Amino acid sequence: MRRLTPYLLIAPSLIFLGVLFFVPLVETVALAFQGGADNFARMRDDLNFNDAVTDTFAIIVIVVLLQLLLALVMALMLRHVQVGRGLVLWIWSIPLGVSDLAAGLVWLAILTDRGYLNTVLAKLGVISGPASWLTYETPATLLAAIVVAELWRATAIVLVILVAGLELIPKEFGEAADVFGATPWQRFRRVTLPLLKPSIQTALILRTVLAFEMFAVVLSLGGRNFPVLMSEAFNWQYAQQDYGVAAAYAVVVMAVSLAATAFYLVLLRSPAR
Amino acid sequence: MAEIVIDGVTKSFGPVAALERIDLRVADGEFLALLGPSGCGKTTLLRIIAGLETQTAGRVLIGGRDVSALPPRKRGLAMVFQNYAVFPHLRVRDNVGFGLRMAGADKARIASRVAGAAALLHIEPYLDRYPAQLSGGQRQRVAVARALAVEPSVLLMDEPLSNLDALLRLEMRAELKSVLRQAGTTTVYVTHDQTEAMGLADRIAVLRAGRIEQIGAPADIYARPASVFVGGFVGSPPMNFLPVPIAEGAADLHGLHLPAPKTSGHALLGVRAEDLDVAEAGLPFAVQVAEPMGSHLLLTGTCDAQRLRLVVAADRCVVVGDLLHVRPRRWTWMDPETGAAL
Amino acid sequence: MTGRRALFAVGVAVLCAWTLVPIYLIAAGAVGGQAMANAWPKPLLPPSFSLHTITDFFAIAGVWASALASVEVALLCVLFSLLLGLPAGYALARFAFPGATAYRLAILVTRAFPVAILALPLTVGFIRLGLYDTPLGVSLIHTVLALPFAVLVSSSLFAAIPHELEEAAWVFGCSGLRAFLRVVLPLALPGIAAVAIFAFVISWNEVFAASVLTVRHKTLTAYLLSVLSESPLHVQFAGGFVLIVPSVLFIFLVRRHLFAMWGIASR
Numbered sequence A: 001m002r003r004l005t006p007y008l009l010i011a012p013s014l015i016f017l018g019v020l021f022f023v024p025l026v027e028t029v030a031l032a033f034q035g036g037a038d039n040f041a042r043m044r045d046d047l048n049f050n051d052a053v054t055d056t057f058a059i060i061v062i063v064v065l066l067q068l069l070l071a072l073v074m075a076l077m078l079r080h081v082q083v084g085r086g087l088v089l090w091i092w093s094i095p096l097g098v099s100d101l102a103a104g105l106v107w108l109a110i111l112t113d114r115g116y117l118n119t120v121l122a123k124l125g126v127i128s129g130p131a132s133w134l135t136y137e138t139p140a141t142l143l144a145a146i147v148v149a150e151l152w153r154a155t156a157i158v159l160v161i162l163v164a165g166l167e168l169i170p171k172e173f174g175e176a177a178d179v180f181g182a183t184p185w186q187r188f189r190r191v192t193l194p195l196l197k198p199s200i201q202t203a204l205i206l207r208t209v210l211a212f213e214m215f216a217v218v219l220s221l222g223g224r225n226f227p228v229l230m231s232e233a234f235n236w237q238y239a240q241q242d243y244g245v246a247a248a249y250a251v252v253v254m255a256v257s258l259a260a261t262a263f264y265l266v267l268l269r270s271p272a273r
Numbered sequence B: 001m002a003e004i005v006i007d008g009v010t011k012s013f014g015p016v017a018a019l020e021r022i023d024l025r026v027a028d029g030e031f032l033a034l035l036g037p038s039g040c041g042k043t044t045l046l047r048i049i050a051g052l053e054t055q056t057a058g059r060v061l062i063g064g065r066d067v068s069a070l071p072p073r074k075r076g077l078a079m080v081f082q083n084y085a086v087f088p089h090l091r092v093r094d095n096v097g098f099g100l101r102m103a104g105a106d107k108a109r110i111a112s113r114v115a116g117a118a119a120l121l122h123i124e125p126y127l128d129r130y131p132a133q134l135s136g137g138q139r140q141r142v143a144v145a146r147a148l149a150v151e152p153s154v155l156l157m158d159e160p161l162s163n164l165d166a167l168l169r170l171e172m173r174a175e176l177k178s179v180l181r182q183a184g185t186t187t188v189y190v191t192h193d194q195t196e197a198m199g200l201a202d203r204i205a206v207l208r209a210g211r212i213e214q215i216g217a218p219a220d221i222y223a224r225p226a227s228v229f230v231g232g233f234v235g236s237p238p239m240n241f242l243p244v245p246i247a248e249g250a251a252d253l254h255g256l257h258l259p260a261p262k263t264s265g266h267a268l269l270g271v272r273a274e275d276l277d278v279a280e281a282g283l284p285f286a287v288q289v290a291e292p293m294g295s296h297l298l299l300t301g302t303c304d305a306q307r308l309r310l311v312v313a314a315d316r317c318v319v320v321g322d323l324l325h326v327r328p329r330r331w332t333w334m335d336p337e338t339g340a341a342l
Numbered sequence C: 001m002t003g004r005r006a007l008f009a010v011g012v013a014v015l016c017a018w019t020l021v022p023i024y025l026i027a028a029g030a031v032g033g034q035a036m037a038n039a040w041p042k043p044l045l046p047p048s049f050s051l052h053t054i055t056d057f058f059a060i061a062g063v064w065a066s067a068l069a070s071v072e073v074a075l076l077c078v079l080f081s082l083l084l085g086l087p088a089g090y091a092l093a094r095f096a097f098p099g100a101t102a103y104r105l106a107i108l109v110t111r112a113f114p115v116a117i118l119a120l121p122l123t124v125g126f127i128r129l130g131l132y133d134t135p136l137g138v139s140l141i142h143t144v145l146a147l148p149f150a151v152l153v154s155s156s157l158f159a160a161i162p163h164e165l166e167e168a169a170w171v172f173g174c175s176g177l178r179a180f181l182r183v184v185l186p187l188a189l190p191g192i193a194a195v196a197i198f199a200f201v202i203s204w205n206e207v208f209a210a211s212v213l214t215v216r217h218k219t220l221t222a223y224l225l226s227v228l229s230e231s232p233l234h235v236q237f238a239g240g241f242v243l244i245v246p247s248v249l250f251i252f253l254v255r256r257h258l259f260a261m262w263g264i265a266s267r
Helices: A005-032 A038-045 A047-080 A085-097 A100-111 A116-124 A139-168 A171-179 A184-212 A216-225 A229-239 A243-267 B042-050 B092-096 B098-102 B107-120 B136-149 B166-183 B194-200 B218-223 B228-233 C003-038 C052-059 C063-094 C100-112 C115-129 C135-159 C163-171 C176-205 C208-212 C220-226 C233-253 C255-265
Strands: B004-013 B016-026 B031-035 B057-062 B077-080 B154-158 B186-191 B203-208 B211-216 B240-247 B250-253 B256-259 B264-271 B276-279 B283-292 B296-303 B306-313 B323-328 B332-334
Touching (some): A005 A243, A005 C063, A005 C100, A005 C115, A038 A047, A038 A243, A047 A085, A047 A184, A047 A229, A047 C003, A085 A139, A100 A139, A100 C003, A100 C176, A100 C220, A139 A184, A139 A216, A139 C003, A171 A184, A184 A243, A184 C100, A216 A229, A216 C220, A229 C115, A243 C100, A243 C115, B004 B042, B016 B211, B031 B194, B042 B057, B042 B077, B042 B186, B077 B136, B077 C163, B092 B098, B092 B107, B098 B107, B107 B136, B136 B166, B166 B194, B186 B194, B194 B218, B211 B228, B228 B240, B228 B264, B240 B306, B256 B323, B276 B306, B283 B306, B306 B323, C003 C233, C063 C100, C063 C135, C063 C176, C100 C135, C115 C135, C115 C208, C135 C208, C163 C176, C176 C233, C220 C233, C233 C255
Parallel strands (some): B031 B203, B154 B186
Antiparallel strands (some): B004 B016, B203 B211, B276 B323, B283 B296, B296 B306
8 A cells, every 4th residue: 555565575585685695696706706717727627627517417418308308298198197187196296395315315225236226136137246336437327327316306396397387278279289180299299389388498497407406416326426516516615615616616507507598598489479 | 424525536547537526425324326337437436435545636534534544444434345355264253243353342242243234134044154155145245244233434335236146136235225224324335237326326426437427316317317428327228319400499390399498509309218108290210129028118219310219018019110109208408519418 | 998098007107106116115225224224135125114223313413403403494494485475475466566577587586596506605604694504594595495486476375365355354444464464364374384385395305505504503414415425324214214204295285286386486
């Protein structure tokens, strides 16, 4: 009723975010560039840097693509589930509440030397005794393990967004396509997919940004054998106490997250209606 | 009980003027209907009286007090909303007693007033139910009971019957009239339905495009509309308007001699469908549509290439294509340029 | 059932199993104890059904304390998110004010950034303010994570409550605040509870910021991360299990609101 009221109501949250988000953001950038490009040089010269970059990108490209496909398949399957749809959806959404650390520990239990996977493989006769999948000598399987763990944990995030997006598509569109003789595949490509584009865009942005933050899954499964950008940042900050280089890593992560977001916004741009 | 004075109230939403200099007085205990088509400003005016909107200029006085700057809860009024606005999370009993509880009345008083209002509106059986378990009509009664329970000086009603089906609306109208007559509260009632206004109000204020076109008792507005708009809006079917030439203070047409206020020129002859008698001679009327309404026969046709409507007895034998002659029993004159009464 | 339908049902079942079996396995591992953790080959059913491992796990110095710290941090996060987010959500829902879209955008922007990274620069500030290594400090960062969600979801919750109800409350004796407390809040409560639970889970699960900002008063996630390389397997299993259980429970509680919340917050 009074003109000022809405501003008074949003002020606390704005001030809070200003102090605890925007200010630190600026500080991180300032800290990273303190003393010129020194921090970035030290970051680049570090042994783990190249590995961290390639590992991070490798994971993200593989995981995001696989998750998009898997979530899409799951979302479409869900549409055809008649009995117990609520239950299936709930089960598939359970990983939403799982911390990345917990997910790492879960898959550690499965993939560790004396873990469940090896038990099954041994029973099937594929291997003779406990085998190592998560060591320094097995980078390929370590990567696969991390991909699987991330796939297990975070597909639900993409799934929920896609399901919500699918619900928004009026049934009539698909029915009209059927009337005009479209095959299920054509209906999917021409009707469903384009209308799902905004949701896919949102899901990709969210998932990619979260993926750049990936941290605990990698640490729990690979320890320091599989450096990623975030784990390096953490290491420089906490163990080495070198805040400058840590900040440099932070800036890199922020920059690539923004770049990825911009990329998706442009790639999946919806034509103005 | 209180008198309401609207003094020069104007309301603009940016460049759009919703109300222009409204001056209005509602006597203590009077039932005033604000009648008009959508967008005429009647709801805006009601909300300004309630304090839910702030006027751009002007004052509102209730019981002699200037309430213009006061929030709704300090104005001593109660309101029944179009969609009832009954609180879904409270039982009917607590809904009806809401205003009293907010005012800090003691439990005994709340209980007795709630019982009284419930009895008046026949909702005693529902007092312990939740609104979701009630029908629309029942919820509407709860809304009215809630308003009456606080014994307000002024009662405001915003199209309370418009969401009910036709039969229920008729019943509720009668009930409302008797209940409000008993209570004797000053009431302002917004509606776009002219039969509702005619049936319920002591006086009707007809609004159009933010201005009051006419205020008066229902019978006056009906018989002596102040403009073409009022004549056409009030009454069903709408008043007929025929452009006729005037010479020397009268209209001579088709053998009829009708005195007119103007000396010469053109004027609009306003005559209601039921005020036209079928006769041997008079205005020629070519029947195009005959609608049997049960209680009467509604004829639509043309007279001198102007559309005319006529009401005749239900059992009269009339067929499309018939040519009848009609004489007006009662009529009024309007200025063709301004639309105002002459 | 036709062949296609059978295949479809199998597919759905496999995907459900894919989600549930790992959770079962870590539960079995946790409950099975040290024996289970080191057993080879691993039995699918724990040999002994004892909660020993869980109790032993909590008995480890620092574990019980860190679990309590996690709860404290999460509760503070819920408190702050609601205190800051509900009024803002109400403002967005009820007032069309200049700057509303900019505000919404600013809120959304925080999600385009890996927010946890802000823990790095805040370390210095927190040390100075005495917030370093305290549950309060960690909860502030978690609130930054949960706040956009709280604002956007509560905004649509409040928008769904008819404005007429508030107007009726105003007419019948309530001031703006009183009407909010007596009419709007009770009606929005189920949704708000869901937001609170989600904020709790976000805080409970968060690892990076909690690890950076704590030394001796770690949350459960920070603690588990720090002892990852040193602790024996059965402890890690127990830790994972304890982390998962509240989250799964909570997702069950808010399952009905899942769509509404993710759908809104991701727009």
